[in-house]
Structures are given as structure tokens and as C-alpha cells.
Amino acid sequence: MSAQSYAVRDAMTMLRRNLKHAQRYPSMSVSTLAMPVLMLLLFNYVFGRALGSGIGGTPAGAAGGGEYIDYIAPGIILMAATSGAVSTAVSVCSDMTEGIVNRFRTMAISRASFLTGHVVGSVLQTLASIALVVGIALAIGFRPSATAVEWIAAAGLLALLVLALTWLAAGIGLVTKNVETASNIPLPLTFLPFLGSAIVPPESMPTxxxxxxxxxxFTPVIETLRGLLMGTEIGNDGYAAVAWCLGLTLLGYLWARSAFQRGARR
Known part of the structure; x- marks a missing residue:
């Protein structure tokens, strides 16, 4: 086997390890899913009538239709994409602080397989959470008008965003000293969509x-996702969304690789 084949095999082994770990200890995965679901239900059923009337929509199930759920669902779906960063940072930090990485370094395995297994495993888990959030949104009244091609494009954009945030979270997990810190640092990423166009249009905000x-x-990503799913105008937001995702992916990858290499030299 070539060196590349060994590296792929080692990465698959690490991927299986991380997926089994998530299966045996599901509390973090459940909390990652619970937050966007609760936000979706909260903003649709509790705040939906007040907020929806301000932007020309009403909560699903109310007289007049379900326009507000159509507005907020793309933003909450994106929030589900950001929620996975917390579990990634905690998982990586836990491995770094508990000594298992030192054992891996004494074994004849690819150095890159550790981070690759964590990142790919976290991306798969986060995408599964997004699929569940989409299913719940559809069940409570979300009615996208997207074609099959637009759904595929939306899924690709979300996957790219999840990849970018996962690499950033891996870097956070590598440089933090304990899991408590690792769980707190990514939290602003989860709530940053609220300071964009996830809940209300930016035009309604103070200057x-x-x-x-x-x-x-996150705003161009939300607007691109909303445009793909609901047929609203995308404009230059699509280019900006892809550029942000690619830039964050590169930044997170270089940071995580550098942090892991510094740890290996200690």
C-alpha cells in the first residue's frame, strides 16, 4: 500500500472511533440538536405573531398563513450548522487533555488522521442534525419552493459552512486547556446568526x-440559503457566502494543523 492509502485507512479508523464515541456518549450530540430545535419552536410559536407581523408574515398555524416560519427557517437551519462547533471543540480538547493523543503519537499511524477523523466525524454528525431540523421545520409549516437542484446547492453551501466551522472548532479544541473553556469559546458562533438576518431583516435594526x-x-450565507429555498433575491450574497466559507475553512485548517504540530513538538 502507498503512504496515501495508509493515511486514508488511518483516517477511516479515527472516523469510526469518533462516531462510536458519539454513539456511546450522545449527550453532546443531543444538546447540539436541541438548541436550534428549541429556537425554531420558540420564535415561531412564542414570538412569531409579533415578529412576523412586523415583516409581513404570521406564525405557522395562525390565521393568515405561515410566512414567518418561511422567513426564519433558513436562519435556524444555519444555526444548526453552527451548533456542531461546540461538540467538535470539546471532543478535540478532551482527547488532547486526557493523553490519548500521546499514545497515538507513539503508534505507526498517520499524524493527519487524528484531525481528519475528528473533522469528518463532526461534519457528518452536524449534517445529520441539520437534516433533523429541516424535517421539524417542514412538519410545523415550512414550505420551501426550491427545486431539486436548489436543494442540492443549499446542501452544498451548508456542508461547506459546516466544514469551515468544524476546522475552526478543531483549532479551538487544540489550544484550550480544558473542556469547559473549549465548550464556551465557540458559543458566540451559535448566536452570531441572531445578529444577522436570521430572525429579522437588518433594515429593522439600529444603524x-x-x-x-x-x-x-453569516448574513450572506443566510440570504443565499433563503434565496435557494424560498426563491428570494440572492444577488452578490452567493459569491460572498462561498468566499467567507472558503476563507474560514483555509484559516481553520491552517490554524488547527499548526496547533497540532506545535503540540507534537512539546
């Missing part, structure tokens, strides 16, 4: 906050 909402990285 300073509106400026931040319009130019932060």
Missing part, C-alpha cells in the same frame, strides 16, 4: 447594529 448585521459572515 450600528445594521451595519454589523449586513457585513458579518
Amino acid at each position: 450600528g447594529l445594521r451595519w454589523f448585521a449586513e457585513y458579518q459572515p
Whole structure:
């Protein structure tokens, strides 16, 4: 076998290890899924009538239709994509602080397989959580008008975003000293969509906050996702969304690789 074949085999072994670990200790995966689901139900059924009337929609199930669920669902779906960063950071930090990585380094396995297994495993788990959130949104009134091609494009954009955030979370897990810190640092990523266009249009915000909402990285992703699923105007948001995702992926990958190599030299 070639060196590349051995590296792929080792990465698959690490992937199976991480998936089995998530299966045996599902609490983090459940909490990752619970947050966006609770937010979806909260904003649709509790705040939906007030917020929906302000942007021309009403909560699903109310008189007048379910337009507000159609507005917020793309933003909450994106929130599900950001929630996986917490579990990734905790998982990587746990391995780094419990000494298992030192054991891996004494074994004849690819150095890259450790991070690859964590990242691929976390991406798969987060995408599964997103699929469940989409299913719940459809069950409570979300009615996208997307074609099959637009669904595929939306899935590709979400996968790219999840990959970017997972690499960033892996870097966080590598540099933090304990799992408590690792679980707290990625939390702003989970709530950053709220300071974008996930819940209300940026035009309804005060000037300073509106400026931040319009130019932060999640807003073009939300608008692109909303455009693909609901047929709204995308404009240049699609290019900006892909550029942000690719840039964050590269940044996270280089940071995580550098942090892991520094740890190996200690």
C-alpha cells in the first residue's frame, strides 16, 4: 500500500472511533440538536405573531398563513450548522487533555488522521442534525419552493459552512486547556446568526447594529440559503457566502494543523 492509502485507512479508523464515541456518549450530540430545535419552536410559536407581523408574515398555524416560519427557517437551519462547533471543540480538547493523543503519537499511524477523523466525524454528525431540523421545520409549516437542484446547492453551501466551522472548532479544541473553556469559546458562533438576518431583516435594526448585521459572515450565507429555498433575491450574497466559507475553512485548517504540530513538538 502507498503512504496515501495508509493515511486514508488511518483516517477511516479515527472516523469510526469518533462516531462510536458519539454513539456511546450522545449527550453532546443531543444538546447540539436541541438548541436550534428549541429556537425554531420558540420564535415561531412564542414570538412569531409579533415578529412576523412586523415583516409581513404570521406564525405557522395562525390565521393568515405561515410566512414567518418561511422567513426564519433558513436562519435556524444555519444555526444548526453552527451548533456542531461546540461538540467538535470539546471532543478535540478532551482527547488532547486526557493523553490519548500521546499514545497515538507513539503508534505507526498517520499524524493527519487524528484531525481528519475528528473533522469528518463532526461534519457528518452536524449534517445529520441539520437534516433533523429541516424535517421539524417542514412538519410545523415550512414550505420551501426550491427545486431539486436548489436543494442540492443549499446542501452544498451548508456542508461547506459546516466544514469551515468544524476546522475552526478543531483549532479551538487544540489550544484550550480544558473542556469547559473549549465548550464556551465557540458559543458566540451559535448566536452570531441572531445578529444577522436570521430572525429579522437588518433594515429593522439600529444603524450600528445594521451595519454589523449586513457585513458579518453569516448574513450572506443566510440570504443565499433563503434565496435557494424560498426563491428570494440572492444577488452578490452567493459569491460572498462561498468566499467567507472558503476563507474560514483555509484559516481553520491552517490554524488547527499548526496547533497540532506545535503540540507534537512539546
